[in-house]
Amino acid sequence: MPRYLTKSRFKIGLDCPAKLFYTGKIQYPDTSEDDAFLEALAEGGYQVGALAKCYYPDGIEVSERGYDIPLQKTRELLTNKNATIFEAAFKYKNLFIRADIIEKKGSNINLFEVKSKSFAGSDHRDMLSKKGFIDSGWIDYVYDVAFQKYVITKANPDWTVNAFLMLADKNSLASVDGLNQKFLLKTVEGERTIVEIVGDVSPDGLGEEVLIRVCVDELIDLIFNGTDSPNPPERGFVNNIHFLADMYERDQKIVIPIHKDCKVCEFQATPEQEQEGKLSGFKECWKAQLGWDDEMFDLPIIFDIWDYRKKQDLMDSGIFLMHDMEEDHIGDINSCSDGRLTRTERQWLQVRKAVDNDTTPYINIEGLKAEFKTFVYPLHFIDFETSMVAIPFFRGRRPYEQIAFQFSHHVVNADLSIEHKGHYLCEEKGTFPNFEFVRRLKAELEQDNGSIFRYAAHENTVLNQIMVQLDEAPIGDVPDKNDLIDFIKSITHGNNHAGTRDMVDLLKLVKWYYYHPRMGGSNSLKYVLPAVLMSSDYLQEKYSKPIYGKNSAIKSLNYDDGWVWLKKDADGNIINPYELLPRLFEGIEDDQIEQFLMKSNIQEGGAAMTAYARMQFTQMSDVERDAIASGLLKYCELDTLAMVMLWEYWYETTK
Numbered sequence: 001m002p003r004y005l006t007k008s009r010f011k012i013g014l015d016c017p018a019k020l021f022y023t024g025k026i027q028y029p030d031t032s033e034d035d036a037f038l039e040a041l042a043e044g045g046y047q048v049g050a051l052a053k054c055y056y057p058d059g060i061e062v063s064e065r066g067y068d069i070p071l072q073k074t075r076e077l078l079t080n081k082n083a084t085i086f087e088a089a090f091k092y093k094n095l096f097i098r099a100d101i102i103e104k105k106g107s108n109i110n111l112f113e114v115k116s117k118s119f120a121g122s123d124h125r126d127m128l129s130k131k132g133f134i135d136s137g138w139i140d141y142v143y144d145v146a147f148q149k150y151v152i153t154k155a156n157p158d159w160t161v162n163a164f165l166m167l168a169d170k171n172s173l174a175s176v177d178g179l180n181q182k183f184l185l186k187t188v189e190g191e192r193t194i195v196e197i198v199g200d201v202s203p204d205g206l207g208e209e210v211l212i213r214v215c216v217d218e219l220i221d222l223i224f225n226g227t228d229s230p231n232p233p234e235r236g237f238v239n240n241i242h243f244l245a246d247m248y249e250r251d252q253k254i255v256i257p258i259h260k261d262c263k264v265c266e267f268q269a270t271p272e273q274e275q276e277g278k279l280s281g282f283k284e285c286w287k288a289q290l291g292w293d294d295e296m297f298d299l300p301i302i303f304d305i306w307d308y309r310k311k312q313d314l315m316d317s318g319i320f321l322m323h324d325m326e327e328d329h330i331g332d333i334n335s336c337s338d339g340r341l342t343r344t345e346r347q348w349l350q351v352r353k354a355v356d357n358d359t360t361p362y363i364n365i366e367g368l369k370a371e372f373k374t375f376v377y378p379l380h381f382i383d384f385e386t387s388m389v390a391i392p393f394f395r396g397r398r399p400y401e402q403i404a405f406q407f408s409h410h411v412v413n414a415d416l417s418i419e420h421k422g423h424y425l426c427e428e429k430g431t432f433p434n435f436e437f438v439r440r441l442k443a444e445l446e447q448d449n450g451s452i453f454r455y456a457a458h459e460n461t462v463l464n465q466i467m468v469q470l471d472e473a474p475i476g477d478v479p480d481k482n483d484l485i486d487f488i489k490s491i492t493h494g495n496n497h498a499g500t501r502d503m504v505d506l507l508k509l510v511k512w513y514y515y516h517p518r519m520g521g522s523n524s525l526k527y528v529l530p531a532v533l534m535s536s537d538y539l540q541e542k543y544s545k546p547i548y549g550k551n552s553a554i555k556s557l558n559y560d561d562g563w564v565w566l567k568k569d570a571d572g573n574i575i576n577p578y579e580l581l582p583r584l585f586e587g588i589e590d591d592q593i594e595q596f597l598m599k600s601n602i603q604e605g606g607a608a609m610t611a612y613a614r615m616q617f618t619q620m621s622d623v624e625r626d627a628i629a630s631g632l633l634k635y636c637e638l639d640t641l642a643m644v645m646l647w648e649y650w651y652e653t654t655k
């Protein structure tokens with residue numbers, strides 16, 4: 001196969017030129033390839049792409065894969081004076097692209113690159129920073145179109161090419177119901193993701209367009225002139241394209257200095273993969289530049305420091321390991337007068353514990369005691385699962401509105417009894433769940449005046465967003481909207497309100513008063529929970545017994561009696577309770593699971609959102625739907641139980 005620089009390889013090369021050497025090689029595992037279908041579900045890109053094509057009913061698709069046949073077919077179609085082509089293929093030297101949509105009118109070409117990203121502006125000027133550079137949030141997208149415009153123009157020098165980004169228009173309102181249910185995802189040949197179109201997708205059936213075309217020619221001119229950013233590519237945009245293409249064609253590695261974003265490099269092999277003989281691109285880069293051996297990767301690297309913004313500066317000065325850091329590298333490590341850890345104090349605490357191999361937790365008992373005095377029983381612990389869907393569910397709704405589809409609710413009573421008190425999950429397809437979600441949450445929380453706990457800002461943000469949606473909704477559609485708005489105001493804070501029962505953020509308490517080396521640089525509950533279990537004999541004793549279940553001492557709505565949360569592996573280490581969760585497809589026959597492409601357990605990042613997208617945008621049997629719903633309910637229940645366990649640990653430690 002020829003080694004052409006394609007759109008996706010150009011993007012990889014821009015991200016980090018060294019990656020071009022590893023991409024597509026079976027010996028270098030690539031984590032970004034693991035879950036292409038899940039990503040498609042989570043991002044909605046395929047569905048937006050299919051919707052965009054529906055806006056061009058006369059378009060003809062070049063569906064063939066590979067290089068020569070698509071090029072040939074495109075050439076044939078372009079012999080027509082006017083044509084609209086989907087996936088047209090163009091080649092210039094060792095550059096090859098497939099354009100999402102091409103509109104040919106004589107020698108004028110409109111090139112449309114379709115993205116599922118949302119846009120709330122009106123034209124390209126809304127993609128510029130105050131200094132007149134392309135905003136960093138848009139640069140990758142505009143570079144992508146600029147690359148395509150370059151290839152098409154070079155391949156057809158007589159044409160005038162106008163380039164557009166076609167984006168989800170945040171200012172638009174769907175004028176028909178059920179738009180998002182017309183585009184369902186499926187895999188074919190075991191790997192390729194396609195969209196199955198269901199129902200009427202004529203212009204009438206689609207209603208008002210919810211995508212916007214933004215002409216980006218002026219931005220592309222900035223790129224070609226090297227004035228698009230304060231730090232454009234040194235060799236210039238066009239020379240850079242050809243440099244990347246030539247190096248890729250020759251399969252030659254581009255050596256660039258290792259950098260802070262290596263932390264999220266997709267070419268990091270797992271220890272298991274390395275044992276199987278696979279190679280880690282990440283280690284290869286670092287070993288080549290630092291002369292490290294395998295053992296060095298066991299030492300704490302600076303990019304694992306929580307919220308540390310000087311990583312690149314430190315790497316530029318030749319410091320890569322926490323062992324080589326001094327206090328000054330963190331900055332001014334000032335203390336708070338109220339005893340709360342500041343950001344820099346917490347960072348230095350993490351570094352010291354990592355360097356000293358200190359496995360003991362830090363806990364500020366007096367600080368927590370003072371906070372505990374302000375809490376009112378019964379205590380409520382809530383967690384939301386949400387999603388943002390590119391194509392609106394209903395008439396009158398916008399692209400990428402927040403969808404709150406699930407919550408879980410645990411209670412700790414004044415006698416310290418614990419109960420999984422309630423939950424909500426919207427399983428139905430094409431239903432806008434937000435108002436019922438708040439109605440159900442209100443019913444759960446309005447029974448008393450106890451303190452409400454969330455973990456991080458998400459719950460507050462989501463409720464504020466739903467408040468705006470309620471405000472815009474006609475009273476005829478939501479008769480109780482004022483009650484729901486009053487309820488939201490009472491338990492949240494926002495620009496113009498501060499609720500009398502504003503939720504307490506447990507994450508803030510973690511950041512101020514607690515750190516365990518096992519958490520590393522993360523304060524996510526999924527890292528905090530095992531750390532807390534390790535720290536607390538009380539929790540270990542309590543949760544190693546079968547006390548959790550539908551009729552057990554701690555009442556559950558989703559776990560059968562006899563469930564034990566604290567289990568140890570063969571080496572005596574506590575197993576993270578999230579790893580005890582059943583597979584999402586528990587209860588389905590193996591061959592059904594096979595057909596249903598599930599590769600991951602539900603505890604993986606964004607899994608709830610992806611599972612919800614799967615329920616919305618794929619065809620499935622009732623058995624499959626029930627299994628996903630059951631997995632989601634168990635997952636969210638553990639989130640609020642984890643918050644309860646954190647509270648219990650602190651309560652026992654401070655009493």
Ligand code: SF4
Pocket residue numbers: 016017018019256257258259261262265266267281282283285286
């Ligand atoms: S380890 Fe760093 S330099 Fe090497 S490919 Fe990955 S991101 Fe690029």
